[in-house]
Amino acid sequence: GLNFIDLMVRQGNIDNPPKTPLVPGFECSGIVEALGDSVKGFEIGDRVMAFVNYNAWAEVVCTPVEFVYKIPDDMSFSEAAAFPMNFVTAYMMLFEVANLREGMSVLVHSAGGGVGQAVAQLCSTIPNVTVFGTASSFKHEAIKDSVTHLFDRNADYVQEVKRISTDGVDIVLDCLCGENTGKGLSLLKPLGTYILYGSSNMVTGETKSFFSFAKSWWQVEKVNPIKLYEENKVIAGFSLLNLLFKQNRGGLVKGVMDKLLNLYNNKKIKPVVDSLWALEEV
Template sequence: RRLVLMGYGSLERLQIENRPLKEPRQGEIRIKVENSGINFADMMARQGIYRINPKPPCVLGYEVSGIVESHGIGVTQPAIGTRVIGFCNNFGGWSEYALVPADLVFAMPENMSYEEGAALLVNYLTAYLLLFTFGHLQEGNTVLCHMAAGGVGHAVGQLCKTVPNVKLYGTCSTSKHEDAKAAGYKQLIDYKKSDYVKELLLLEPNGVDLVLDPLGGADSKKCYRLTKPFGKQIVYGVANAITGERRNVLRLAKTWASNAAAGKDPLALMNGNKMIGGVHLGTIMTEYYKDFAPKAVADILRWYNDGIIKPKIDSVHALEDFSDAFLRIHDRKNVGKVL
């Protein structure tokens, strides 16, 4: 069984189908899936607004946990029967079986649950890129992360603990503050009740060293305002474009227009002594993963074994309950990962 997107649009375009098993091709592994994750990339791809939109009918889903069931030509490891996590760099994870490049399949620690495994790769690889590969996080830095109680937000909180004396600020609803503080946030601002720009500038008058921006639209301009001289703003999403389970063309247009208005030409960046960059995990894991993934995953699994990180699971849903899973994210109710 697999969850198939029949066409771009609302949840009604998704349906469960039974299809014959496919054999792994050269360099692939077939995984019997125990759990798979849901990410904002999947939400955008479902509505046809993701940078990498697979053509329907198709199966979405970037990450899975499960058991190695068979090997394609040229693959011997991980051995058949091994508990693994896998990154589906061409989607395909929302299925009882998934075909994954062998280079993107990793043995799970013995004490890691399947739920934790399916919540690991997208969130923690994204956080790793933001903080270390692009952000060059250093001792004593200040960081702002929006959507602090989400999957990536929790990962950012935990990974910041690997660098001494990082001061981490975040935005999320008041009801989620306790969970976010447990992940490592020093100060949290409810963006629904307060002007987070004013609130943060009271605490850090010059701004912060690193601003992690998954919002897009008008918020990107605010993020630039909060980036201190010599600091970096790193964009890794446009969550403001997703406001419900149906595509809102007007909202999309406003978000893209605001993104353009928030852009800075090189001279403006020079005069402000700031940097703006972007991280897109989908393209990295499609085109550049051999240079990045092995060390990043090794570090993440080591930190897991050392007890420094632990994925936060919001909820686990059966395949047939996919609507409930999506709506938790659409309605911004999740605290951690939805599986």
């Protein structure tokens, strides 16, 4: 799978970037060719998808069994390679962190991206959930039917949201950071949750720009915990890779994957593959 985090790794826009040379990639799908002596539940020849701590863009991958999941019979390898990162991230933010329930409203940035589309699909599994989304205009046609209210990413979405929902939204999912942090917090209803899960505003072009990074960082809202207390708001962060590879929560993620695969098998969700690339072209 190719995700935005892979682009950030390539540009070096992450904390503690790995030493080079390295093979990028954090998720993949394929066929089991070999098993460790103590591995149970899998057989050689099984179709699987997996999380990998780098090295997913390789012909052969080795990863702990707790990060491996069987692919449903009617799911293609390309769909499976696009499933784990996007849907686990979306599910855990909505249900594990923000406790999405019937009648709530959600604002998701980059609604046309992998996580954004997974968020919209998962919201559709809960009755009467309103989804506000921001996205580049060229992506609107593809996602217009899955998002309740769609705005151009350069529009004044704060005013647009408040025009439709005067008291704001229950959940904000922000992968942009920068000035959007303050905007997101301002849109939260009482007991609402703002979740930061990326910082794409820190990335510019093909290389890092120190001045752009500094500008975006300076625009990040300085959060006063007393203000959160007074306004009954929650601010949180979410990093799936840290949860898996630094905080040893593979068991928790496996439980989420089981729920997601159940939703897939019941035709409630379906991974979206934007494009296919030969390994030599990546």
